[in-house]
Amino acid sequence: MDFRKIDLSVSCYGQTRTEKYDIVILPWGATEPHNLHLPYLTDCILPHDVAVDAAHKAGERAGVRCMVMPPVPFGAHNPGQRELPFCIHTRQITRQYILEDIVASLYHQGIRKLLILGGHGGNDFKGMIRDLAIDYPDLLVLSANWFEIVSGKDYFEAEVDDHAGESETSVMMHYHPELVNLAEAGSGEAKPFAVPSLNRKVAWTPRHWDKATKDSGVGDPRKASAEKGKRYVEAVTEKLAELLIDLTRHDLY
Numbered sequence: 001m002d003f004r005k006i007d008l009s010v011s012c013y014g015q016t017r018t019e020k021y022d023i024v025i026l027p028w029g030a031t032e033p034h035n036l037h038l039p040y041l042t043d044c045i046l047p048h049d050v051a052v053d054a055a056h057k058a059g060e061r062a063g064v065r066c067m068v069m070p071p072v073p074f075g076a077h078n079p080g081q082r083e084l085p086f087c088i089h090t091r092q093i094t095r096q097y098i099l100e101d102i103v104a105s106l107y108h109q110g111i112r113k114l115l116i117l118g119g120h121g122g123n124d125f126k127g128m129i130r131d132l133a134i135d136y137p138d139l140l141v142l143s144a145n146w147f148e149i150v151s152g153k154d155y156f157e158a159e160v161d162d163h164a165g166e167s168e169t170s171v172m173m174h175y176h177p178e179l180v181n182l183a184e185a186g187s188g189e190a191k192p193f194a195v196p197s198l199n200r201k202v203a204w205t206p207r208h209w210d211k212a213t214k215d216s217g218v219g220d221p222r223k224a225s226a227e228k229g230k231r232y233v234e235a236v237t238e239k240l241a242e243l244l245i246d247l248t249r250h251d252l253y
Contacts, residue, residue, distance in 0.1 A: 008067055021067045028117070029071050031044075032120075036186045041073060043120040055244065099125070107136055115243075118145040164216070165219020167232065170225055170229035190218040191213075
């Protein structure tokens with residue numbers, strides 16, 4: 001398959017103008033520090049690469065025509081993150097306007113299925129998608145986080161693996177080993193809340209990143225490996241490709 005037909009970051013109008021696409025995938029990440037060893041754009045790079053792999057599989061196996069958009073690099077961040085150099089926090093309404101403008105453009109061009117593939121746990125699209133379902137009743141918008149599609153418990157060793165830890169580092173080592181400086185990584189040590197009920201998730205409030213973390217990471221990345229990342233990504237992209245195929249073969253109800 002010519003990846004210019006499925007990855008807009010390398011595509012051109014000569015490749016897309018005669019194609020009719022079944023579904024568009026919109027990777028959505030953030031711009032933030034990832035411990036001391038991963039790129040600021042980790043949450044953009046990983047959902048994009050996972051999406052391209054899944055789109056390729058769905059195309060090869062079932063002729064599904066997907067286009068993966070360039071990732072949106074703006075996310076929501078916790079208190080204590082905005083103070084870190086080049087961590088860019090965007091408000092919910094900003095991200096809603098960005099999504100609405102993307103949807104309006106794609107809808108005008110005939111797209112009727114859109115999957116938002118998240119790479120940043122701080123983003124939440126459910127309310128936005130409900131609004132879009134009212135405004136565009138014949139448009140199907142879905143969302144998933146690539147790192148939640150398959151549990152990592154059978155693939156990684158760390159008990160705490162929340163941000164720039166073993167799993168993210170392993171997957172980045174699989175896709176882009178040249179971007180990982182594991183020798184520079186911090187321990188990813190993090191402090192829980194002093195309120196026991198918050199640690200038991202009876203209620204939610206954002207963690208203050210400057211108080212909860214030492215190096216901006218949550219989870220020790222030092223047991224990460226490209227082999228672990230490859231094995232995990234294979235499982236994730238299998239599930240995601242299956243979703244893409246199902247969405248083209250079946251109506252919603």
